[in-house]
Amino acid sequence: MTLKSIKRNIAFLGTSLPRECGLATFSQDLMNEIERIHDFNSPRMIAVNNNKSYVYGNQVMGQISQHQRADYSKTALDLNRSDIDLLVIQHEFGIYGGESGEYVLDLAEKLKIPFVVIFHTVLSEPSDKQRLIMKRLAELSFRVITMVQNKVQDLQDVYGIENVKITMFHHGVPFVETASRDELKDRYGYRNRQILSTFGFLSPGKGIEYAIEAMRGVVAKHPEALYIIWGKTHPVVQQEVGEVYREKLMDLVSKLGLEAHVTFVDKLLTQEEVVESLVLSDIYMTPYLGKDQAVSGTLAYGIGYGRVIISTPYRYAVEMLADGRGLLGNFYDSASLEQHIVNVLDHPDLQLEMENRTQALGSTMMWSEVAKSYAALFRDTIASRIVIKGSAV
Incomplete structure (x- = not known):
């Protein structure tokens, strides 16, 4: 044999x-x-x-x-x-x-x-x-x-x-066939909105609060912008401290008056929902706080589906977003995230160019x-x- x-x-x-x-x-x-x-x-x-x-x-x-x-x-x-x-x-x-x-x-x-x-x-x-x-x-x-x-x-x-x-x-990155970005925006009720998103288990190391703070300046220039935070609280965090982090984020949204511009989807997404959340997005965010993070499955998904990605410079992001595939803000710095978001929303041609560069790598992943x-x-x-x-x- x-x-x-x-x-x-x-x-x-x-x-x-x-x-x-x-x-x-x-x-x-x-x-x-x-x-x-x-x-x-x-x-x-x-x-x-x-x-x-x-x-x-x-x-x-x-x-x-x-x-x-x-x-x-x-x-x-x-x-x-x-x-x-x-x-x-x-x-x-x-x-x-x-x-x-x-x-x-x-x-x-x-x-x-x-x-x-x-x-x-x-x-x-x-x-x-x-x-x-x-x-x-x-x-x-x-x-x-x-x-x-x-x-x-x-x-x-x-x-x-x-x-x-x-x-x-x-x-x-798994392949899931989906409708187009515009079709998905219509389906989810986000027509004429510029969508920013983050998905995955919520935990304090995700730095979501800095992205929320960035939205205050973003919506002053782009009132159509909406930041969607998809996902449940991490099971370990949930078991240890409950919903403290999510409640902190929701309080921040209320304090900044961003209820019309930041929304939470508190559920464990199916694979299809994860991909649809990415495809309908104009910008994908990973404002993580751990500089030594070697791998991020959520960032890999964002690259796989050719999204414009704005991130903090943790190790995986620095490598994967090189050569114009994304933009890197600073850790613990909402102003730098805001600057990058506004730059992309101000320049649709830049968004398209970055999507094409990211998709070229993403297709191999x-x-x-x-x-x-x-x-x-x-x-x-x-x-x-x-x-x-x-x-x-």
């Missing part, structure tokens, strides 16, 4: 839908695309649970309770006895148990099947424990993946990971394209295992 006739079996480790988590959505989107590739069977999932229980679909082959250390070793042994050819570890410090998520190493060190790691967060100044975890995962893995080129150097210099182990793939790169890496990883086994016989 030739390698071409073999259907490969891939499993993912991380959070899984219906848990409300960006990592879970990322995994599901990638798994959906891999399933469409002819030489892979339907991918499966090892779901990491927090303190809640979830009703999973058939693709979940096993579960780990985040803080139960024994689950990690047991899962490794189960995978070693299974028909899984390759494990994909989705890595964020907060989803695994132990200090900085160190329990994931118990699993990695006992695995006998090859694995790759997708690093969703790459801190420039990690703790000693964080550095150790990522360095050890890299040592044990076939390859580590980052989604931003400017983090490759950090992986080498800060974490001591060999360059040959590092691969950069863009954050994927659709999951249908990005998944091909992952599939090639998965094939190489599995083939290397077969070669190693064969040479050892």
Whole structure:
């Protein structure tokens, strides 16, 4: 039997839908695309649970309770006895148990099947424990993946990971066919409005208050402008402090008299709604406050659908919005955001030029394209295992 006739079996480790988590959505989107590739069977999932229980679909082959250390070793042994050819570890410090998520190493060190790691967060100044975890995962893995080129150097210099182990793939974006911007504005009741938007889970690090403050100056010059904030409060924030942040933002809107120019859509958006919220937008905003943020799925979506993007200069935004694909304001600075917004709304030709530049990159970031790169890496990883086994016989 030739390698071409073999259907490969891939499993993912991380959070899984219906848990409300960006990592879970990322995994599901990638798994959906891999399933469409002819030489892979339907991918499966090892779901990491927090303190809640979830009703999973058939693709979940096993579960780990985040803080139960024994689950990690047991899962490794189960995978070693299974028909899984390759494990994909989705890595964020907060989803695994132990200090900085160190329990994931118990699993990695006992695995006998090859694995790759997708690093969703790459801190420039990690703790000693964080550095150790990522360095050890890299040592044990076939390859580590980052989604931003400017983090490759950090992986080498800060974490001591060999360059040959590092691969950069863009954050994927799902394709959803929608109506045009004008048609969607009509459907949502926003005809003749200039729409600015932000979507995703609300939490204090999103810096939404600075975008709201910027709207006070924007509407003085463009009274047709409307800023839509789409999304629920982050589940962890909701559990810890409730709706304090959302209420603070709503109070700010009232204080500034912006009720006709800032609106909230408090719901978990479907994938179709996310894409429609972007397509109907004239400007997409990510005024985030964390300068070291290596990846933003929401920004990736904005680029994928060719929106004009105004952002603060966190690491991912600086790289992705280069070459005229967006505008960068300053952190904690509503005036700089206001200046960029007004500049775009004043100059429709600039808006069109930026949309075209952004779309040129965005078209390469659709999951249908990005998944091909992952599939090639998965094939190489599995083939290397077969070669190693064969040479050892």
